[in-house]
Amino acid sequence: MTAMRVFMEPGTMTNWHSHPRGQLLFVVSGVGHVQRHGEAAECVRAGDTVWFAAGERHRHGAASDSSFSYLSVQCVRDGTAVRWLDTAESEEAEQ
Known part of the structure; x- marks a missing residue:
């Protein structure tokens, strides 16, 4: 299991x-x-x-006019806690 605190500037968003x-x-x-x-x-x-x-598949981020801080908790499977989508998968997720 991993946990972290994240602070994001206004208007920033994670990738899918x-x-x-x-x-x-x-x-x-x-x-x-x-x-x-x-x-x-x-x-x-x-x-x-x-x-x-x-x-x-998801993403999260700060509103355009506000910073955003959150605690994130996720369990690990096979040595990884996150899978970042590649460009093609991200473009498909946008649709």
Whole structure:
């Protein structure tokens, strides 16, 4: 299992990715967006929690006018806790 605290500047977003055993986000401060593949982005605020299922393609980041801080917890499978999508997969996820 890994855990980390992330701080993102306004308007920044992670690339599309997934986690082999899922991911739990706990929003510490600011306003952010989470987006699952094929769905519209959702607004999240301090105190919100978000669960991404194992293998679920998603991304998250700060709103354009707010920084965003969160705690991220994910379990490791076969030595990895995250799978970053390559360019082709990211472009497909955007559609």
